[in-house]
Amino acid sequence: MRGVIGVNRVCFALITDKKTRLYEQKSLSLNGVWTQWEEIALTSRRHDDSRHAGFRFAALRIVYKRANRFRRVGMIKTEKVLHLRSCRGRRVRVVREHYLREGVPCFSSLCQAGCANDGKLLPADLTHYLVPDAQVVLSFLEILELRELRGLVFTQTAAQALQSKGRRYYSRLRSLLRDRRHDCVLFANEFQAYSYCPREKGETQESWQTRCVYSAAVWYFNHLAGMMNVVMITEDEDAVARYSSLNSGVYVVSVQDYLQNFWPELQAAHDLYGSISQALQEKEAEGSQKEYSEHLPAEILEAGIKSGRYLQGSLAVSKHRAQSEAFLTPGSSSKSAATDLSGGVLVHGGRNRNRAVHGDAVAVELLPPSEWRGKVTALTEGQGEEKGGEDGERKPMPTGRVVGILQRNWRDYVVTFPSRDGSQSQSRSSQRILAVPWDRRIPKIRISTQQADALQDHRVVVRIDSWESTSLYPNGHSVRVLGRAGELETEVQTILVENCIHVPPFSDAQLRELPVSSPERPWTVAPEEAGRRRDLRRSHLVFSIDPAGCEDVDDALSVRSLDGGRLLELGVHIADVSHFVAEGSLTDLEARSRATTYYLADRRYDMLPPVLSGDLCSLLGGVNRYAMSVIWELDAESLAVRSVWFGRSLIRSSYQLSYEEAQALLEGRAPPPEGDTQLVPALETLTRVARHLRAQRDRGGALELEGVEVRAQLDQHRNISALVPRQPLEVHETVAECMIQANHWVARKVQEAFPSQALLRRHPPPRQELFGPLVDTARARGFTITTSTNKALAESLDRAVDPRDPLVNRMLRMMATQAMSQALYFSSGSESLDQFYHYGLALDRYTHFTSPIRRYADVVVHRLLSAALELDRDQAPDLDQDKALELDRDQDLDQGSPKLDRRALVRARAPASNKELEETAHHINSKNRAAQRAQQLSTSLFQCLYFRDRDPLTDPHCVADAVVYAIRDNGLLVFVPEYGVKGAVYLRNREGQVVAAAAADGRCEWQSGTVRRYADHITTTSSCGCCTFSLFDHVTVRISVLPSSCHANTLNLELISSRPPPGPGGPPPAGPPPGRGQAARQVVQEVVRLAEEAQQGAPSPPLPPEERPFLQSPPPNLHSLLEEIRELALLDPALLDLDGPRGQRSAQAQRAT
């Protein structure tokens, strides 16, 4: 039974195709735009199938309810005829009933008509509003995303057109509309009685859409009584001709004309326009020969996944064999009882990968076991270090092919335009270039451009537009040019783009929100704010301990004796960032999207604008500052905590000490400040308390992982120019311990107040099997490492010390760190209580509270703590219960309960729901991983730049001591302590020759021979005899740069002697690790100097001037820096390569605190 039937004014088209689910998703995800309910009805096309009866009923209910609602508010009914095409190609005529209203909000602050405008409003201080045509939104959304363009009105017509293009595009528009930093609104023009125009007979869809949008533009001009000009942009030349002179005040122009006339300076927009329109032209001229098989439609994929025929998961391409190997880690919902897929599924070769790109969510079909293959595990020459684990034979593993894409996860990619030899060039107007992405896992991208010559050897940001089955490569367009490959600034920008780190200059609108603090108008404490805070300025001696020259002080301390010496009071005072950064403000949104301050080897990008991070929030000496304080009362004898107070305070720090000053005061090497008798005793007490707290945690099993102590070396601009190892000072530990305690107690407080809506940080225990390499390596040296608990691990690591070679302990700790899981933020409602444990710190609950200037998580926790304190106030015995009851009713939570319902109150008072908080945690976790990767990449960038201009054969800097820490089939993995470099050393080359060492002096050369690998050593045999390399052997390597024009350069390590290098100090080094910091400092300094010299000859500055100030913002506090660096210094870069499923599991960045 097919045809069109009427059901109470709702017309159904009953079609018998398989589009049910597609329609369902489309219609239900509309989020507030009242439209397309007919399609919901459409989806009940199988009217005779009883299984669908329930759904049909639900769909009808929605239709009725909406229709009734709109009828009530007085609407005009009209009809709208749609021609939909079913998936079998049958055309279906659908008559939509369409209700029009007069009161559709305009969202303009100029509105005089009393529209029900709530939410984001278009400002009045603009020269015009911009209304893009549907086709413009479809093709040029990226240009409209530029924040410079303001006053944008997206029409419902355009939004619907975009929605039919795909979910990815539509959700981009939705996030634009939601984001307050973008000045744009959605106008429901098709429901507005005076702007709606029905489609005329014979009118094409496109020209009808253009007419609708024009009519909307005219409506705006009239609705705002001509107070605001309206510019409509369209790519339809006829429309420009037809409409441009119809109404004064409403201008219709092409996109190009608009940009040229209104934004001549906005180069980004012009570049985008050029590259997108080029790509569009190319697309029309596509060939039709199939290169790949078609992807299956969504509903078939879904059914296949449900039945277990297909597996779904995210595709991870191998970094070292990007052409041939990719892996799928099946998601939890994938079920395949027959095969063990825990090791992942191999997707071998380009055909089987079928246009899936690294990171895409895909559906994979397993091949029959006869077609399974193994993955390659030997060291690949020139590809750097191989991932951990055992190598071995190529054992076949489950192998499959991609049958469909569930979700594209394309981002911006940096590519290099190849050098041109002339043979590639086609016609002058359109040149198709195969650009090579910087990330080896991404396929080459075809770009059409007129600038191919100008851009050769340049790094360019591109986006992929599509990848048709007829095209060997994906098509894309360029977004912006970063600069010439190999230059410092280009390479740093590349690292940022590749890690999705977006750090534009802080906008004017954002800076206008902030309080002013200038010499003419100094910021002062507001009296009413002072009245609300606990004033510690007279009662407490507050001081801060930071690295010398620190300007953003986010923590300060106080300690004093109470009750005649029977009690001790310890205070930790943290910058009150949440006082200045209101939730939802532009500053808050920007800080949230950055999530952290980014530290690169030579610079940093702050999370907060300088007026906050370096001034108003910073707890500087001698000035009044707002703080969030945690104050404990301890028993003076036992140091047991008697009570704790949390709250907002007003402090004035008396001393801003450096670590060295504080340590000198403690040791009596420096005289106390004149006239002060309190400071030194306070420091002593603090040290005693911290030792006690630390010992308590040690008994619980806290881990001391690799103890690299570093110091930030500053240049004249106060940039960190190097990280230098230092003699550890006890005062570091003391400050760190106080911060750990504050974080711990705040975690307890917020978790108790909001059991399922608190942001905490957990550190899961490591998986035992990952300790394998550590245990085996230690055994090779005669040590036993026990990994059953964190306490056992910590103790056995402490014992594993070789008095002859301190590097042994350091490397074992490095390996322990590698086995660690990653510490993560989470919402307390999403994990069970036993998952809260922090393994590294041995604490049952932990969070981040002490660095709100540079971590967004801490800002969230500050807000939680304030909410918890308010909750306490409201639940005090003398509480005004009516208020709580009122709240209860408002929230419609627990009806009928006259009593104060605590749970309802808690829910109402929590700053965010569990779900929202879990999203926030997820976002911050991913930004932290990006920050770590960027920092590491920038370190290796500097290492490569340092070695690039040295001659490895003559320069003594290129020869260094290295220690063997792992054995592979055809080589060694070594660590070069002097430069902190890790890498592979090959014992067999491409010609099959092996390394042979002279018995007399250990000098190595290539000889024909064989290599044999054992558990803890590897032997080469040649005409010169045998040569054995064991774990922890010291050898001499020569470091050189393997240049790459399209990717990052890498360091190449070559074995030149089987013995350590001779030299002062002699092998093996005694005492602390030798001169690593010295060299590391030289590396960064020299590279920066060279880059600056190179820039002096260059025509333009490396960065726009407005970006300068915050590149050169003050250095971070050492404690926080230590926290980051300690973890980063240990990281094995190879672990970050998501190389297959094993790699994914162990690719854990170590953030132990």
Ligand SMILES: [Zn+2]
């Ligand atoms: Zn209005």
